Amino acid sequence: MRTALVTGAARGIGAATVRHLAGAGYAVLAVDVAADDPALPYALGTKAELAAVASSTGAEPFVADVRDPGALAAAVAEAERRWGGLDVAIAAAGVIAGGVPLWEVPPDQEDAVLDVDLRGVINLARAAIPALLRRPEPRTGRFLAVASAAATRGLPMLAAYCAAKAGVAGLVRALGVELGGTGVTANAVSPGSTDTPILAESARLYGLPGAADFAAQQPVGRLLEPAEIARVLAFLAEPASGATTGAVVPVDGGLAL
Ligand SMILES: NC(=O)c1ccc[n+]([C@@H]2O[C@H](COP(=O)([O-])OP(=O)(O)OC[C@H]3O[C@@H](n4cnc5c(N)ncnc54)[C@H](O)[C@@H]3O)[C@@H](O)[C@H]2O)c1
Numbered sequence: 212m213r214t215a216l217v218t219g220a221a222r223g224i225g226a227a228t229v230r231h232l233a234g235a236g237y238a239v240l241a242v243d244v245a246a247d248d249p250a251l252p253y254a255l256g257t258k259a260e261l262a263a264v265a266s267s268t269g270a271e272p273f274v275a276d277v278r279d280p281g282a283l284a285a286a287v288a289e290a291e292r293r294w295g296g297l298d299v300a301i302a303a304a305g306v307i308a309g310g311v312p313l314w315e316v317p318p319d320q321e322d323a324v325l326d327v328d329l330r331g332v333i334n335l336a337r338a339a340i341p342a343l344l345r346r347p348e349p350r351t352g353r354f355l356a357v358a359s360a361a362a363t364r365g366l367p368m369l370a371a372y373c374a375a376k377a378g379v380a381g382l383v384r385a386l387g388v389e390l391g392g393t394g395v396t397a398n399a400v401s402p403g404s405t406d407t408p409i410l411a412e413s414a415r416l417y418g419l420p421g422a423a424d425f426a427a428q429q430p431v432g433r434l435l436e437p438a439e440i441a442r443v444l445a446f447l448a449e450p451a452s453g454a455t456t457g458a459v460v461p462v463d464g465g466l467a468l
Pocket residue numbers: 218219220221222223224225242243244245246255256257275276277278302303304305306327328331357358359360401402403404405406407408409410
């Protein structure tokens with residue numbers, strides 16, 4: 212049985228990824244902080260949402276903050292204890308803040324964005340990649356991260372978010388090379404505007420009436436569904452996807468064009 216750990220699993224893209232992988236027969240540890248961040252003015256995923264994702268998919272819920280390396284080490288250890296090893300680690304947890312130029316962003320909000328969206332991905336890589344490498348050869352471990360079209364576009368009023376996501380793109384490129392010859396790969400996907408609570412918060416930061424207003428800027432002319440991002444993550448997670456490494460795959464409805 213193939214096993215996976217997914218962060219940001221209580222809702223949105225992470226939850227859709229848990230659903231997709233569980234449906235494909237994976238044993239999944241569904242990790243989320245499941246609590247609000249006092250630095251951020253919008254609600255994060257809840258314990259009830261995480262429990263609902265777990266009970267509807269058969270995934271195991273696990274509360275952990277990706278900013279806490281010890282908590283992620285415990286999550287990886289839990290997956291290995293339950294299922295005997297880890298094959299796939301997916302960093303989907305993320306937050307957003309901004310709405311004003313970088314130099315006016317409250318420092319605690321800037322810290323939240325950089326610490327969750329970049330450091331949190333690095334923390335998962337540190338905790339999970341050794342577990343992927345503990346699998347016997349021939350290995351098919353997959354480290355995956357959710358970057359963003361913001362990794363390559365300069366989005367005003369979201370500078371720290373853009374910096375963090377560009378950092379994730381750089382991280383997987385380097386990891387892809389570091390993991391050369393091991394059978395383990397590292398990749399990211401870069402979603403466009405996807406219909407989740409983080410996009411509703413982005414709309415609020417831009418003073419827009421709602422997330423639907425982002426549809427027009429996307430060549431496909433609509434918002435993306437979380438399941439559309441999840442299916443590409445699941446594709447990259449497959450053992451047969453070992454030819455792709457160090458890549459940042461756009462799943463963005465053409466937003467980055
Ligand atoms: N929705 C979009 O338009 C869009 C576009 C590009 C990239 N992304 C990225 O996709 C990823 C998933 O976002 P989403 O759209 O599903 O948003 P979301 O807000 O619906 O879900 C994010 C989840 O991450 C969790 N989380 C936040 N901080 C955490 C922490 N410190 N530790 C553990 N979990 C934490 C939240 O509780 C929440 O359940 C994020 O990395 C986001 O930056 C989203």
